[in-house]
Amino acid sequence: MILQPVIAPFLAILLVLPVLAGAVWMLVRAVRARGTGPAVWVLRVLLVLACGVLLLRPGVPGGQVRTLASATDVVIAVDTTASMVAEDWNGTHPRMDGVRQDVRGIVAAYPGARFALITFDATPVLRLPLTTDSTALVSAVDVLQPEVTRQSKGSSIGIANQLVAQTLQNAQKSSPDRARLVFYLGDGEQTVSTNPESFADAKKHASGGGVLGYGTAQGGPMRETTGALGDASGSDAGGGDYIQYQGSDALSRIDEKNLQQFASELGVKYQHRSATQKAVFPPAPKSTTAYRENDPLTQPTDLSWIAALVVVLLLCLEIARAAMLVVRMRGLSVRPEPAASPKQEGGEA
Known part of the structure; x- marks a missing residue:
């Protein structure tokens, strides 16, 4: 029993x-x-x-169950700069709400795959190495918080390019027969004077993926991220006051030109995301997707x-x-x- x-x-x-x-x-x-x-x-x-x-x-x-296994490695890069709390997702919700929704969609699209999570603001961080534990990925994104506003000094939206390329390269070396997908989730807003770094190196090791853009041309106001528990966890998060610029609420606007450039460098499609449209993810190669017939998982x-x-x-x-x-x-x-x-x-x- x-x-x-x-x-x-x-x-x-x-x-x-x-x-x-x-x-x-x-x-x-x-x-x-x-x-x-x-x-x-x-x-x-x-x-x-x-x-x-x-x-x-x-x-x-x-008891035994048949599980769908996808021999695919999925690397997800998420923008955690201060602009990702701009409230223009589904009306007045933070952009991070859309990111969380789409990460769940990615998990559902590739059952049995291995997932890695990279976040970037001032520096890129590998939050979750490649793992088949999709629950850990969703939990990591659920508690994800953008950088503290008062510590923000501007950042490049392409700063994670080398870490993404390295993660894909390591996956290729360890399992060359597996497919590799990369997804970039951000708003494309460059807050430093230099041009964004290129993701061309990552393209060498990826077989697909997508770039997902969040935000609107009209822009959305941003609350200060204080680092306290609950910040940016939803539209009713207990964050700080709205960031001010020249006496009014500062607005963050999506830069689709940068995001389209990233999509071109990675050789994938760009999608502008909104709460009214469902994200479309490329299918995993059929050669890497199959039911586990000879190794069924034992379940009570x-x-x-x-x-x-x-x-x-x-x-x-x-x-x-x-x-x-x-x-x-x-x-x-x-x-x-x-x-x-x-x-x-x-x-x-």
């Missing part, structure tokens, strides 16, 4: 044990009273026990559905009993009073 708890086991015990103790106590009292109550409380004790089993999700080993067979059926059955019995009691009480309330006898009427006369 294998347990796969829905919540922590000690929490399940804390939830179930007091209710179970109360139900058992009422059962003992009903037995001592020698009425019709014991049968009802026996069912209620079983109901509590079934709920506890459901929380623990029992199973047995031996979930038996919690049995406990769920017991819970539903016992709840139906409780509902039926409650309905009968309601009907009986309504019958008593509308029952007519007996008519007065003639003797009583004469006496009253």
Whole structure:
């Protein structure tokens, strides 16, 4: 028997044990009273026990599943400069909301692939080396925060070019038979006087991917990123005040020319992203995608559905009993009073 708890086991015990103790106590009292109550409380004790089993999700080993494996390495480079908190995604939401949405889309598009995450502002950082743990990638992006505004001194949007190329090159050396895709996610806004670095070196080791651009030509205001927990985690994040420029809110605007240049250097397509359109990702090469037939993943067979059926059955019995009691009480309330006898009427006369 294998347990796969829905919540922590000690929490399940804390939830179930007091209710179970109360139900058992009422059962003992009903037995001592020698009425019709014991049968009802026996069912209620079983109901509590079934709920506890459901929380623990029992199973047995031996189940097998076929999984789709993609022999593809996906390198994702995400812009984390201060402009990525500009509020022009889906109206007034930060651009990072769009990045998080599209990273989930990339994960869904390449099941079984290995993913690497690179972020860049003043310096590029390899946040997550190549791994098949897509949950770790999504979690890393969910907590991703742009650079602290007061520490920002301007940065180049191409500063991650060498790290991207090196990551792709290392992947090629370790697994030359795997496909390699690279995705660049940013707004293209260059905040230093130099031209962006080229991604031409990365093209030598990549077989596809895409450049995704965020922002609008009208621009969006930016809140100060303070580095506190919650900054840039959503439109209601507890960030600082809006950044000011010449007495009004500073606006960050997308630079699609730079992003299109990156797409050309990488040999991939550019997409301007908006909340109203779904991103389109290139398919992984068919030669690298297949079901694992000879090496199925062993999964426990979930038996919690049995406990769920017991819970539903016992709840139906409780509902039926409650309905009968309601009907009986309504019958008593509308029952007519007996008519007065003639003797009583004469006496009253």
